[in-house]
Amino acid sequence: ETGVTQTPRHLVMGMTNKKSLKCEQHLGHNAMYWYKQSAKKPLELMFVYNFKEQTENNSVPSRFSPECPNSSHLFLHLHTLQPEDSALYLCASSQGGGLVTYEQYFGPGTRLTVT
Amino acid sequence: ILNVEQSPQSLHVQEGDSTNFTCSFPSSNFYALHWYRWETAKSPEALFVMTLNGDEKKKGRISATLNTKEGYSYLYIKGSQPEDSATYLCAFYSYGGSQGNLIFGKGTKLSVKP
Numbered sequence: 001e002t003g004v005t006q007t008p009r010h011l012v013m014g015m016t017n018k019k020s021l022k023c024e025q026h027l028g029h030n031a032m033y034w035y036k037q038s039a040k041k042p043l044e045l046m047f048v049y050n051f052k053e054q055t056e057n058n059s060v061p062s063r064f065s066p067e068c069p070n071s072s073h074l075f076l077h078l079h080t081l082q083p084e085d086s087a088l089y090l091c092a093s094s095q096g097g098g099l100v101t102y103e104q105y106f107g108p109g110t111r112l113t114v115t
Numbered sequence: 116i117l118n119v120e121q122s123p124q125s126l127h128v129q130e131g132d133s134t135n136f137t138c139s140f141p142s143s144n145f146y147a148l149h150w151y152r153w154e155t156a157k158s159p160e161a162l163f164v165m166t167l168n169g170d171e172k173k174k175g176r177i178s179a180t181l182n183t184k185e186g187y188s189y190l191y192i193k194g195s196q197p198e199d200s201a202t203y204l205c206a207f208y209s210y211g212g213s214q215g216n217l218i219f220g221k222g223t224k225l226s227v228k229p
Binding site for chain 1: 217
């Protein structure tokens with residue numbers, strides 16, 4: 001049990017669809033992250049939330065919209081995506097309010113395919 | 116643009132071999148370096164977080180060293196086992212970077228043959 005769960009694990013959506021990815025952490029952490037991994041590229045940070053407040057938006061297009069209703073849950077709302085948005089989306093959490101001296105705990109990811 | 120380079124990209128070893136790989140990062144404004152192990156179909160798992168020049172950390176057969184002045188970290192695996200097969204990622208953070216923004220390398224993919 002990783003402590004960080006993500007649903008769904010796989011998602012296929014059309015470019016006109018609206019869908020949401022969900023992440024939940026059971027570790028009592030206060031920082032949560034969304035990452036994107038495209039083929040042959042490194043993990044790329046998208047968003048950071050500390051104590052439910054967004055502290056980083058790494059120049060992500062507005063078709064990706066995060067939501068953090070509490071410290072344990074994180075959503076990524078998707079709308080009008082492009083085929084190049086097909087990737088593995090990973091959620092992570094950490095303690096220390098996002099301080100990078102703390103290790104991050106990752107979920108298993110959602111494999112997204114945009115058709 | 117900050118870049119983290121990992122080498123080699125992939126590595127094939129026999130069970131029982133010891134191996135090591137490298138993570139290179141900008142040496143200026145260093146703050147922290149992370150190592151993660153990512154097995155196929157699983158979640159990335161933290162191995163080490165290192166902050167001090169000269170730091171050495173160990174977890175079982177895996178150890179890591181850090182040289183912040185020259186901008187590199189080595190990860191060593193002693194007596195590789197098939198269960199060590201995974202992609203090993205390093206991630207770097209510098210002073211002045213955006214909060215929580217670890218910069219990841221592409222990883223070294225290790226395959227250990229029985």
